[in-house]
Amino acid sequence: MKAVAVFSIKGGVGKSATAVNLAHAAATTGGRRTLLWDLDSQGAATWLLQREPASGRKARAALAGDEALSGLVVHTEFPNLHILPADRSLRRLEGDLARSDKEKQLRKQLKAFTESYDRILIDCPPGLSELAVRIFRAVDLIVLPVIPSPLSERAAAQLQEELAMGGFDRPRLLPVWSMVDARRKLHRQTVAAHPDWPQIPYSSTVEQMAVHRAPIAAFQPSGAPARAFAALWAQVEAALLR
Ligand SMILES: Nc1ncnc2c1ncn2[C@@H]1O[C@H](COP(=O)(O)OP(=O)(O)OP(=O)(O)O)[C@@H](O)[C@H]1O
Numbered sequence: 001m002k003a004v005a006v007f008s009i010k011g012g013v014g015k016s017a018t019a020v021n022l023a024h025a026a027a028t029t030g031g032r033r034t035l036l037w038d039l040d041s042q043g044a045a046t047w048l049l050q051r052e053p054a055s056g057r058k059a060r061a062a063l064a065g066d067e068a069l070s071g072l073v074v075h076t077e078f079p080n081l082h083i084l085p086a087d088r089s090l091r092r093l094e095g096d097l098a099r100s101d102k103e104k105q106l107r108k109q110l111k112a113f114t115e116s117y118d119r120i121l122i123d124c125p126p127g128l129s130e131l132a133v134r135i136f137r138a139v140d141l142i143v144l145p146v147i148p149s150p151l152s153e154r155a156a157a158q159l160q161e162e163l164a165m166g167g168f169d170r171p172r173l174l175p176v177w178s179m180v181d182a183r184r185k186l187h188r189q190t191v192a193a194h195p196d197w198p199q200i201p202y203s204s205t206v207e208q209m210a211v212h213r214a215p216i217a218a219f220q221p222s223g224a225p226a227r228a229f230a231a232l233w234a235q236v237e238a239a240l241l242r
């Protein structure tokens with residue numbers, strides 16, 4: 001099992017859209033038994049896949065170790081793709097983590113899924129929080145969506161530094177240009193600084209995920225955004241297997 005976090009210190013950069021499309025690609029084209037773990041109390045990924053948390057089950061309690069996390073997993077309409085939904089209880093998770101000294105607990109909880117899943121994609125809330133640090137300790141790869149601007153490029157450099165200073169032996173970092181608008185000069189110039197980073201175009205198709213409540217490949221499989229996410233998945237797989 002390999003675990004991938006879609007993370008950024010910044011909000012609104014396309015993390016949830018990326019997590020949902022990557023998880024769908026892993027499960028369908030990749031044929032991997034895939035779990036999408038929604039760790040953001042906003043529950044965007046959960047909502048985009050038309051899922052609700054099983055009633056009465058609380059992600060926060062399960063994360064604290066009171067209940068097996070596997071009891072929270074629900075199926076999606078897509079083969080091989082399950083989701084561990086978010087709920088509002090996660091809003092209070094940071095306080096729990098600040099009080100807890102079980103730094104490796106999240107890592108253990110991920111490992112408990114080793115037999116059941118080949119790939120776990122985590123949709124992270126924004127911010128360099130206590131949860132983020134634990135996620136860094138637990139995953140194999142961080143996918144970092146970056147909107148092309150001098151400022152957000154700095155966020156990527158900061159995260160790289162943070163990982164180096166934290167002494168994490170893993171994970172690797174895969175920055176991805178997100179919401180790239182080729183008509184904008186600043187975007188073209190910024191992207192040119194790292195032409196090797198994968199690119200997701202700015203597209204209303206991505207926004208329409210919220211209308212269809214589905215991954216792009218399920219409603220617009222032949223367009224440029226679907227191809228971009230498929231290519232990104234191939235690069236994620238390559239990074240995981242390297
Ligand atoms: N490539 C794209 N092109 C156009 N719109 C996009 C693209 N990616 C994301 N969006 C839109 O931008 C908004 C933010 O995207 P998303 O929710 O995926 O970001 P996020 O980083 O998860 O945000 P948050 O930090 O709040 O969790 C959404 O309305 C989404 O539809």
Ligand SMILES: [Mg+2]
Nearest residue numbers: 015016040044
């Ligand atoms: Mg999000």
